[in-house]
Amino acid sequence: MNYLNENIDSLNKKLKDGEISAESLAKDTIENIKKTDEKLNAWITVKEDAKPAENLDFNANKLAGIPIAIKDNIITNGIKTTAASHMLYNYMPMYDATVISKLKKAQATIVGKTNLDEFAMGSSTEHSYYGATHNPWNLDKVPGGSSGGSAAAVASGQVVAALGSDTGGSIRQPAAFNGIFGIKPTYGRVSRWGLIAFGSSLDQIGVMTKRVKDSAEVLNVIAGSDEHDSTVSEKEVPDFTSFIGQDVKGLRVAVPKEYMDAVSGEMREVIQKQIDSLKDAGAIINEVSLPHTKYVVPDYYIIASSEASSNLQRYDGIRYGYRAKDTKNLLDVYVKSRSEGFGTEVKRRIMLGSFALSAGSYDRFFRQAAKVRTLICDDFDKIFAENDVIVGPTITEPAFGIGEEVSDPIKMYNNDILTISANLAGVPAASVPAGLVDGMPVGLQIMAKRFDEGNVFKTADFIERTNKFYEKTPAGMED
Amino acid sequence: MKITKENINHVAKLSRLEFSDDVIDSFTKQMGDIINMADQLAEVDTEGVEETVQVVDRDTVYRQDKPQHWESRAELMENVPEKADGFIKVPVIIDKDDNE
Numbered sequence: 001m002n003y004l005n006e007n008i009d010s011l012n013k014k015l016k017d018g019e020i021s022a023e024s025l026a027k028d029t030i031e032n033i034k035k036t037d038e039k040l041n042a043w044i045t046v047k048e049d050a051k052p053a054e055n056l057d058f059n060a061n062k063l064a065g066i067p068i069a070i071k072d073n074i075i076t077n078g079i080k081t082t083a084a085s086h087m088l089y090n091y092m093p094m095y096d097a098t099v100i101s102k103l104k105k106a107q108a109t110i111v112g113k114t115n116l117d118e119f120a121m122g123s124s125t126e127h128s129y130y131g132a133t134h135n136p137w138n139l140d141k142v143p144g145g146s147s148g149g150s151a152a153a154v155a156s157g158q159v160v161a162a163l164g165s166d167t168g169g170s171i172r173q174p175a176a177f178n179g180i181f182g183i184k185p186t187y188g189r190v191s192r193w194g195l196i197a198f199g200s201s202l203d204q205i206g207v208m209t210k211r212v213k214d215s216a217e218v219l220n221v222i223a224g225s226d227e228h229d230s231t232v233s234e235k236e237v238p239d240f241t242s243f244i245g246q247d248v249k250g251l252r253v254a255v256p257k258e259y260m261d262a263v264s265g266e267m268r269e270v271i272q273k274q275i276d277s278l279k280d281a282g283a284i285i286n287e288v289s290l291p292h293t294k295y296v297v298p299d300y301y302i303i304a305s306s307e308a309s310s311n312l313q314r315y316d317g318i319r320y321g322y323r324a325k326d327t328k329n330l331l332d333v334y335v336k337s338r339s340e341g342f343g344t345e346v347k348r349r350i351m352l353g354s355f356a357l358s359a360g361s362y363d364r365f366f367r368q369a370a371k372v373r374t375l376i377c378d379d380f381d382k383i384f385a386e387n388d389v390i391v392g393p394t395i396t397e398p399a400f401g402i403g404e405e406v407s408d409p410i411k412m413y414n415n416d417i418l419t420i421s422a423n424l425a426g427v428p429a430a431s432v433p434a435g436l437v438d439g440m441p442v443g444l445q446i447m448a449k450r451f452d453e454g455n456v457f458k459t460a461d462f463i464e465r466t467n468k469f470y471e472k473t474p475a476g477m478e479d
Numbered sequence: 480m481k482i483t484k485e486n487i488n489h490v491a492k493l494s495r496l497e498f499s500d501d502v503i504d505s506f507t508k509q510m511g512d513i514i515n516m517a518d519q520l521a522e523v524d525t526e527g528v529e530e531t532v533q534v535v536d537r538d539t540v541y542r543q544d545k546p547q548h549w550e551s552r553a554e555l556m557e558n559v560p561e562k563a564d565g566f567i568k569v570p571v572i573i574d575k576d577d578n579e
Contacts, residue, residue: 230540320558370530426534
């Protein structure tokens with residue numbers, strides 16, 4: 001089973017009409033993953049015995065019997081969860097993340113766990129203990145990251161939908177690199193309980209699908225308050241599919257000049273074409289400024305790494321995960337297990353975070369970064385006082401080659417310049433396919449004010465209907 | 480800002496990490512570059528600006544302190560790397576050789 005020409009509605013109809021059974025759907029999906037994943041390495045664990053829920057209700061639950069992929073930093077009861085780290089190579093969770101419980105309640109079939117940069121730290125899925133994932137459009141290119149496995153799995157038609165997580169662009173950048181849709185909801189829209197913590201004030205679970213409406217269907221299921229996560233809003237969750245199929249006449253669209261200046265040539269033309277199509281349909285286009293854009297990369301790397309250095313203290317080799325051999329005392333267990341269990345990029349981030357929080361550096365680094373974050377939030381507030389959405393490129397360039405940037409962390413960090421701000425400000429943001437540049441997909445980013453995913457879906461769906469990118473299939477998967 | 484090997488070893492100690500002699504020089508240089516990139520923030524005028532450390536729309540949330548019974552001790556212990564007689568096993572806390 002390959003999902004390149006399917007969506008949740010088409011699958012739901014086939015299941016309802018008895019044209020296919022949920023059992024065979026699960027079986028065929030896993031067979032196809034095993035066949036195609038030799039090329040991609042998009043998966044860490046495939047649940048070979050995945051079975052659909054019992055008493056499936058295809059009318060009440062759109063996701064009933066639909067196979068779904070889960071990024072391997074989201075805890076799944078009874079399915080190994082590694083965060084792509086040697087540190088958690090054998091970790092078997094004994095509970096489900098809230099999003100997993102909600103998917104199970106909606107009768108979706110969890111078919112396995114996808115590859116990522118270790119602990120979601122990276123922009124290429126090369127920093128994985130389980131090896132790099134390949135981009136289905138060109139197997140020599142990266143799929144982006146950190147949700148690169150989920151993105152490649154969806155883009156190659158292995159699954160119709162996948163969960164990802166986004167701390168600084170980890171859903172949107174791989175969505176753009178793979179020619180699919182991906183949404184990071186508002187911070188506080190989806191419970192983080194059971195998401196392996198990286199940067200707790202920035203992390204958010206979201207959805208990656210080929211079609212915009214499919215993400216609305218999945219977000220409908222996973223969003224909403226949770227007694228296990230007190231940062232989740234108690235605001236009512238609208239039916240996100242109600243924003244599909246609307247027109248954009250009168251929609252106030254802000255285009256930040258700093259974002260457009262970050263792209264050139266064919267890349268800029270493709271993005272401009274999407275903005276022009278909004279204008280032609282009656283949207284009001286306003287050029288705006290996000291003046292602190294040049295500071296978002298340092299700001300983010302200080303804040304995210306500081307939070308990471310704190311969150312990753314728990315990995316000490318005592319209660320679960322990797323423990324070093326031949327240790328002489330307890331301190332030695334901690335130091336050796338961490339030094340052998342974490343990969344280079346994770347160590348860099350822990351070190352940067354510990355440095356930024358340490359005596360003598362705290363004011364100059366962490367406190368200053370927290371203040372600059374306020375200025376970045378203010379920039380967004382000003383724009384959203386007069387606009388419904390902010391639109392621009394998701395990425396500065398299409399996917400780069402595997403191995404090209406992995407030894408240059410600063411270059412790698414700058415990949416996130418256009419996606420980071422949405423996490424710092426907590427606003428919802430998505431990437432929708434815009435077109436191809438040199439044969440590789442690029443994405444249009446859409447942001448809206450906090451808890452206004454509706455306008456993100458409305459705009460993305462309009463772009464999808466207009467450019468019909470979904471008709472294209474990834475070239476790298478052809479034999 | 481100059482980052483030295485001593486700075487890196489100090490932060491490594493705080494982070495419960497260690498770096499071997501053959502990587503410490505290149506790692507020090509790389510961390511120095513990253514820290515200097517981060518130090519660009521010093522240019523921004525933040526006089527009188529409040530800090531933002533979270534972006535949630537709720538104040539402190541309280542819940543009842545209710546104990547919950549988990550029937551899963553055996554499962555929990557399955558994740559433990561070293562165990563003995565149903566307990567988590569660790570090496571001696573103070574190494575005798577180090578304290579002679």
